[in-house]
Amino acid sequence: MPNQKPASAKLLSCPGCEKKNFQTIPALRMHFIAKGHSASRCRKCQKTFNDVLSLIQHYQKYTISTDPPALVQVSAKAKLDNAPSPARKQEKAEVVVATAHSAETLKEVSKDPKSSTTRPSRVPLPAVEDYVVVEHPVVEAATLPSSILPISLTPEEQEAVSRSLSTRCHPPKRLLAEGYIIEGGTVKNKEFVCNSCVPLNQFRDTPRPSEQSAPKRRAVAIDCEMVEIANHRQALAFLSAIDALTGEVLISRLVQPSERVLHWRTRHSGVTASLMSKAVASGEAVKNWKTARQMLWALVDSETVLIGHSLKHDLQVLGMRHPKIVDSAILTAEAVFPDPLVTGTMTRLWSLKKLAKAFLGADIQVGKNGHAALEDAFASRDIVVQCIRRPAQLEEWAKRMRVEEKDRQIAREIQRKLKAAQKLEGDKKPELGRADRKGTRRKQTKPNLKVVGRAKGLAQT
Structure with missing residues (x-):
């Protein structure tokens, strides 16, 4: 029996702004919430909904066919010729579409019994693009x-x-x-x-x-x-x-x-x-x-x-x-x-x-x-x-850091004492006169007692 594979699905459309370039429901749902679209009513048929996911699923019938995708005949030889390389296998990984709902403003129960019982489907993983929410398995x-x-x-x-x-x-x-x-x-x-x-x-x-x-x-x-x-x-x-x-x-x-x-x-x-x-x-x-x-x-x-x-x-x-x-x-x-x-x-x-x-x-x-x-x-x-x-690695690192922190505390204490000594030494210095502070007179220095003594001795002789 020949191998068969489904044809690629069409892109999904946003029921709020009709933008049609979404490959997954999670990406479309994130866009819908980010844009602040209203999830209460369908723009096509005016039907009311209680949550975003039900509205998105309902709206797709106006943009894509509800019939199952056509099957394309693929020969065994073509399958071998087109077999993906190991580097491309990750790009074609499949993920289950998430059905997470907002816990604050959105409700899970839908008024549409068909949409509420829709099972998650498996879709091919799109390429990761900057700043676009894409759910995928282990990150490449x-x-x-x-x-x-x-x-x-x-x-x-x-x-x-x-x-x-x-x-x-x-x-x-x-x-x-x-x-x-x-x-x-x-x-x-x-x-x-x-x-x-x-x-x-x-x-x-x-x-x-x-x-x-x-x-x-x-x-x-x-x-x-x-x-x-x-x-x-x-x-x-x-x-x-x-x-x-x-x-x-x-x-x-x-x-x-x-x-x-x-x-x-x-x-x-x-x-x-x-x-x-x-x-x-x-x-x-x-x-x-x-x-x-x-x-x-x-x-x-x-x-x-x-x-x-x-x-x-x-x-x-x-x-x-x-x-x-x-x-x-x-x-x-x-x-x-x-x-x-x-x-x-x-x-x-x-x-x-x-x-x-x-x-x-x-x-x-x-x-x-x-x-x-x-x-x-x-x-x-x-x-x-x-x-x-690896708790042993954590404990070993913690021991090194405790020693390092003790050294830091000792260094800080030495620095504190040096600053205190410098401040005390500065307080002991005599206050300069007004003229000295303005720089109009040379700073007075203490007399050299040895020189003064020798001068007095020479004067007496």
């Missing part, structure tokens, strides 16, 4: 900065790491001591939090799990890049999110700042005005920080473990309060400074760059084009994974 090295080679976990290792992450989440007292926003009443300033653009009254808790929504990710690593706006505040400009267990890239998007940018901080953020303008004009940039937060909530809930480095800054520009956090900066510092009472801030937090070198042997943040959010997200994720999988 070509899509990441050359300095990062993500740690690959087997299914058994994923289960073990997931269990360990749940026990490594920092207690609320530790998060509060390190400056995290964990509840609405923890900050005195009710308008603006620290240097973030998000007012405190717009912070929201990550939605809880819902029986009506699809299961969310168990662990996600995120990193944000910020730009400077008025009053030295920070605004979200780029968001990256990866599945911390599988290594899948979930989000890698520019985010349009909510206010006028005063400084792009390209050296650190990697974002320029021209890059943002092009992304906004093409519709590839996320509309604002609220939409970016909504995109993240489509993937996580309050039971998801969030991983990051100094994650409090990322959560502040997203306006999020999250209960389960593993911060690579806190995790490593706690190994150096064990504090069972959790009474204050850590004595020292090590930078992501130094931790990546120590635990991964990777040199990150070395380019002239600024930090890469995806690179930082993978680095923080891999550092946490290494700390869990």
